[in-house]
Structure formats: structure tokens, C-alpha cells
Amino acid sequence: MADVMTTPPRLTLDIEQPQGDFKLAVRLDLPGDGVSGVFGASGSGKTSLLRVIAGLDRPQQGHIKLGQQVLLDTQRGIFTPPHQRRIGVVFQEARLFPHYCVRGNLTYGMPHPAPGRLAEIVELLGIEALLTRMPGTLSGGEARRVAIGRALLSEPQLLLMDEPLTGLDGPRKEELLRYITRLTQQVDIPVVYVSHDAEEITTIADHLVVLKAGRVEASDALHTLLHRFDLTHGLGGFDAASLLEGEVVAHDHAYGLTYLALDDEHRLTLPGTAAPIGSRLRLRILARDIALALTPPPGTSYRNQLDATIVDTAVLPEAPHTVELRLRIGTRFLRARLTRKSWDDMGLAKGMNITALIRSVSFNPL
Numbered sequence: 001m002a003d004v005m006t007t008p009p010r011l012t013l014d015i016e017q018p019q020g021d022f023k024l025a026v027r028l029d030l031p032g033d034g035v036s037g038v039f040g041a042s043g044s045g046k047t048s049l050l051r052v053i054a055g056l057d058r059p060q061q062g063h064i065k066l067g068q069q070v071l072l073d074t075q076r077g078i079f080t081p082p083h084q085r086r087i088g089v090v091f092q093e094a095r096l097f098p099h100y101c102v103r104g105n106l107t108y109g110m111p112h113p114a115p116g117r118l119a120e121i122v123e124l125l126g127i128e129a130l131l132t133r134m135p136g137t138l139s140g141g142e143a144r145r146v147a148i149g150r151a152l153l154s155e156p157q158l159l160l161m162d163e164p165l166t167g168l169d170g171p172r173k174e175e176l177l178r179y180i181t182r183l184t185q186q187v188d189i190p191v192v193y194v195s196h197d198a199e200e201i202t203t204i205a206d207h208l209v210v211l212k213a214g215r216v217e218a219s220d221a222l223h224t225l226l227h228r229f230d231l232t233h234g235l236g237g238f239d240a241a242s243l244l245e246g247e248v249v250a251h252d253h254a255y256g257l258t259y260l261a262l263d264d265e266h267r268l269t270l271p272g273t274a275a276p277i278g279s280r281l282r283l284r285i286l287a288r289d290i291a292l293a294l295t296p297p298p299g300t301s302y303r304n305q306l307d308a309t310i311v312d313t314a315v316l317p318e319a320p321h322t323v324e325l326r327l328r329i330g331t332r333f334l335r336a337r338l339t340r341k342s343w344d345d346m347g348l349a350k351g352m353n354i355t356a357l358i359r360s361v362s363f364n365p366l
């Protein structure tokens with residue numbers, strides 16, 4: 001048994017790379033576990049950043065480290081080529097070898113035959129039935145799952161995913177997102193996940209990097225950035241959301257409900273899920289799905305009424321008739337939004353205790 005604690009390999013980089021009129025100038029320190037989302041508008045430099053990390057492009061200057069391994073140091077003339085970086089890459093298109101069957105595609109990059117690992121990944125991605133099929137016969141989502149499996153089987157220390165859901169329709173997109181979410185929770189490899197879709201990235205990321213015109217506008221835990229009023233417009237605008245995490249404490253099978261404890265005092269009622277008692281669920285709650293009341297209203301169909309305090313407010317230039325709010329519920333925070341008219345009519349103010357009524361929540365059942 002190993003007696004040395006291994007620390008997860010953080011990815012640190014500080015690079016500059018001009019390309020035409022555009023310049024990527026990024027300094028980052030990303031966690032060695034979980035999913036780091038890279039989010040930004042089209043042309044903000046997301047793919048360029050991923051290519052630099054993978055070693056597919058060589059920056060003009062800077063350095064990149066994965067754990068203790070120096071991948072790039074232009075001052076010392078170090079450049080580790082892509083195949084020596086132990087980084088798995090999944091591109092928008094699957095890029096499978098057309099003449100190999102799925103099994104051949106999966107095992108192609110495996111450094112050593114590891115049948116146990118193969119079986120594990122195949123099961124995780126639900127691709128057992130596809131093993132003897134040829135890539136040309138796979139759907140877009142299936143091919144993407146095989147490409148993810150292949151990247152994982154090369155035993156990477158880091159997995160890069162560039163918009164892996166692009167081009168899939170609604171249900172296929174949701175299905176693959178579910179696979180990827182499950183995978184990132186079960187495979188102990190840090191993931192850098194690029195997307196321009198706010199809902200997708202807030203579903204999957206733990207840490208978030210917001211890129212704007214080739215630079216880092218923000219980089220922090222996702223739930224922290226979701227509370228920044230100045231990022232509202234970029235991170236969903238009308239669909240701005242915040243996250244709550246809690247523990248499944250009971251199910252009511254007769255009514256199809258699941259009860260989630262946020263802490264000792266605050267519970268939420270959710271549509272029934274198969275998540276086992278004691279497991280944790282991450283909820284995504286849209287700011288506009290929260291209504292406020294001065295006192296707990298009697299006789300309402302809202303299942304979720306929580307005591308909350310208004311801790312912060314803002315009126316954003318892009319939505320001057322709306323008030324953005326940050327509420328504290330016990331030790332948790334929640335974004336809410338209401339019209340300025342309601343704010344004035346109710347006589348609301350920062351510091352007031354109110355009741356938050358939650359219309360609906362979305363969550364990822366595993």
C-alpha cells in the first residue's frame with residue numbers, strides 16, 4: 001500500500017499567445033479535482049486555451065505545470081509534446097478511427113492492457129452494446145461517449161472536454177450530460193470542461209473560469225461566481241441561477257416526493273428521485289423561480305417556504321426595472337429577483353427577514 005499521500009495535480013498556467021488580432025493572455029490556478037468549467041462567449045479564447053493546455057499550440061511565452069510536472073516553460077526552453085502530457089482530450093466531434101470497431105477505438109490508446117479498467121469505463125458510459133459496432137453506425141451521442149471512454153482509457157492525469165454536447169438534440173444532450181456528470185463524480189481525474197452554455201456549465205462545473213476577449217474575467221468556485229451581480233448578464237441573464245446542496249433525508253413514495261435537508265433547520269421538498277437516503281443532491285434554482293412574502297403565507301401550493309434574510313441587492317444597468325437579491329437561508333445563499341414595483345410595494349430593504357417561496361428546482365438524479 002502506498003504510504004505517501006498523493007496530492008491531486010493542480011493545473012497552473014501563465015501564458016501569452018497572440019494569434020492574428022487576438023491575444024490569449026491567461027493566468028490560472030485550477031483545482032486538482034472536480035470539474036473546472038471554462039465559460040465565455042464565442043471567440044473569447046476557450047478552445048485556444050484548451051489547445052495550449054493539451055500542447056497542440058505552443059504559446060509565445062509563459063509556463064504550464066500539472067502538479068509537479070512542467071509542461072511548458074518558454075524561459076527554460078521546455079515544451080512537453082502532447083503525447084507525453086498524459087492529458088486526455090475530447091473534442092466537439094468524436095474523431096474516432098473509422099476502420100476500428102468501438103472496442104478497437106477504446107483500446108487503441110491504452111498504455112497497458114487493463115481489462116478491469118476497460119469494463120469499468122464501458123459500464124460507466126453505458127457502451128457495452130456498442131463494442132463490436134463500427135464508428136460510422138453510431139449516433140452522435142454514442143460516438144461522443146466512445147471518444148470520452150477512449151480518452152479515459154489512456155490513463156490521463158487531466159481530461160479536457162471541448163463542448164462535448166455540441167450538435168446533439170435536447171434528449172441526447174441531457175443523456176450525455178448525465179453520463180458526463182456521473183463520470184466526473186466517479187472517476188478521480190480533474191476535468192477542464194469548455195462550454196458557452198450557461199445552463200450546461202452550471203450543471204456540471206465545481207470551479208468556473210469566465211473568459212472574456214482572451215483574458216480571465218473571473219475564476220472561483222462556481223457557487224461563489226453565481227452570486228456575483230456583475231457576472232449576471234454573462235452567466236445566464238434572465239436564467240441566472242444559484243446552487244444549493246443538501247442531503248436526501250426521506251422519500252414519500254405515495255406522493256412521489258423527496259425531502260432534502262439543507263441543514264438542521266431547513267428542508268426542501270423535491271419531485272421524487274431514486275437518490276438513496278444519505279446521498280447528496282445539487283440543486284439549481286433559477287433566480288426568477290423564487291417569490292418573496294413578508295410573512296409565511298397560509299394555504300399556498302408552494303411546497304418550499306424558507307425563512308430568509310435579504311443580505312444584498314442590486315439593480316443592473318441591463319435590467320433597470322428589476323431588483324437582484326441575495327438571500328441568506330441559514331448558512332446558504334440564494335439568488336432571487338423581483339420587479340422594482342414589487343420591491344417598493346412590499347417595502348423591502350436590505351437586512352429584512354422574509355419568506356422565500358421556491359417555485360421549482362432542477363437537479364441531476366444520478
Ligand SMILES: Nc1ncnc2c1ncn2[C@@H]1O[C@H](COP(=O)(O)OP(=O)(O)OP(=O)(O)O)[C@@H](O)[C@H]1O
Pocket residue numbers: 019020021022040041042043044045046047048049196
Ligand atoms: N490560428 C488562428 N489564427 C488567427 N486567429 C485565430 C486562430 N485560431 C483562433 N483564432 C482567433 O482567436 C480567437 C479565439 O478563438 P477560440 O476558438 O479560442 O474561441 P472560443 O471561445 O473557443 O470560440 P467558440 O465558442 O466560437 O468556439 C477568435 O477571435 C479566433 O478567430
